[in-house]
Amino acid sequence: MEKYxxxxxxxxxxxxxxxxxxxxxxxxxxAEDIYASVRQKYPTMSFATVYNTLEALRKKGKVxxxxxxxxxxxxxxxxxTHHHLICTDCRKIVDIEDVFSISVxxxxxxxxxxxxxxxxxxxxxxxxKGKEI
Amino acid sequence: MEKYxxxxxxxxxxxxxxxxxxxxxxxxxxAEDIYASVRQKYPTMSFATVYNTLEALRKKGKVxxxxxxxxxxxxxxxxxTHHHLICTDCRKIVDIEDVFSISVxxxxxxxxxxxxxxxxxxxxxxxxKGKEI
DNA sequence: GTTACTGCAAAGCTTTTGCATCCCT
DNA sequence: AGGGATGCAAAAGCTTTGCAGTAAC
Numbered sequence: 001m002e003k004y005x006x007x008x009x010x011x012x013x014x015x016x017x018x019x020x021x022x023x024x025x026x027x028x029x030x031a032e033d034i035y036a037s038v039r040q041k042y043p044t045m046s047f048a049t050v051y052n053t054l055e056a057l058r059k060k061g062k063v064x065x066x067x068x069x070x071x072x073x074x075x076x077x078x079x080x081t082h083h084h085l086i087c088t089d090c091r092k093i094v095d096i097e098d099v100f101s102i103s104v105x106x107x108x109x110x111x112x113x114x115x116x117x118x119x120x121x122x123x124x125x126x127x128x129k130g131k132e133i
Numbered sequence: 134m135e136k137y138x139x140x141x142x143x144x145x146x147x148x149x150x151x152x153x154x155x156x157x158x159x160x161x162x163x164a165e166d167i168y169a170s171v172r173q174k175y176p177t178m179s180f181a182t183v184y185n186t187l188e189a190l191r192k193k194g195k196v197x198x199x200x201x202x203x204x205x206x207x208x209x210x211x212x213x214t215h216h217h218l219i220c221t222d223c224r225k226i227v228d229i230e231d232v233f234s235i236s237v238x239x240x241x242x243x244x245x246x247x248x249x250x251x252x253x254x255x256x257x258x259x260x261x262k263g264k265e266i
Numbered sequence: 267g268t269t270a271c272t273g274c275a276a277a278g279c280t281t282t283t284g285c286a287t288c289c290c291t
Numbered sequence: 292a293g294g295g296a297t298g299c300a301a302a303a304g305c306t307t308t309g310c311a312g313t314a315a316c
Contacts, residue, residue, distance in 0.1 A: 112256040123245040
């Protein structure tokens with residue numbers, strides 16, 4: 001976890017546990033998910049610490065806060081450019097690594113300075129397709 | 134508001150007021166926004182009615198629930214295909230009416246059945262650009 | 267007359283905050 | 292040693308729910 005030893009982030013055991021859980025994690029976990037997992041190793045872990053750590057990481061650009069679930073915030077340690085495919089039934093999310101060349105037509109920019117984009121693809125995952133019968 | 138007189142939706146004065154507020158509304162209001170506005174005409178209006186109406190409309194496909202703000206849900210009476218350009222500073226949202234031909238590469242679909250997509254463009258609006266100085 | 271909606275208040279969830287204590291650097 | 296982090300509990304927002312009364316159909 002040496003990659004986090006920088007920019008004034010204090011490395012506490014709790015933070016290391018959170019970082020370890022997030023490292024390479026593709027499940028787009030919520031704070032609750034993170035808390036539940038890390039709590040097994042650190043039973044005294046509190047939600048405040050989870051949120052505090054996530055906010056610190058977000059400020060450093062180490063995690064993305066995803067707003068693709070209307071029930072709760074989700075976090076993604078993959079901060080590289082990518083998009084998401086979301087099951088409209090169970091909310092399972094998979095990454096789409098492709099780069100799409102899309103841009104806002106000049107006449108629709110309303111003088112905004114466009115800095116990026118994120119695509120949400122919607123669909124039904126194999127598990128939920130099976131359940132539909 | 135005849136266009137809502139269908140599919141078993143009971144038309145109460147409160148619902149009409151909400152529908153009137155939403156009709157053609159491009160501000161992507163939250164439940165709070167809707168409540169605050171409609172309350173002026175119907176001081177006894179309750180949040181339960183606002184949420185109840187929005188849920189009924191959503192089920193009928195008359196409004197979209199947007200998950201582009203991590204603080205609260207926003208609603209959009211424009212259910213036609215369109216995308217959004219969001220100010221990362223003040224969260225103001227404008228519609229992007231263009232159609233983009235993007236699709237998930239077959240090898241990344243993970244057996245999902247893709248049904249649609251929504252693009253969030255991020256940027257800084259003219260008002261916030263001015264404030265940056 | 268039925269069935270569905272309203273309003274109110276309380277409850278439920280997620281997220282934030284205050285504060286005393288603790289510990290990483 | 293000092294400043295930031297932790298843990299706990301309480302609070303704050305947003306959203307949902309239960310229920311009795313009411314109104315649309």
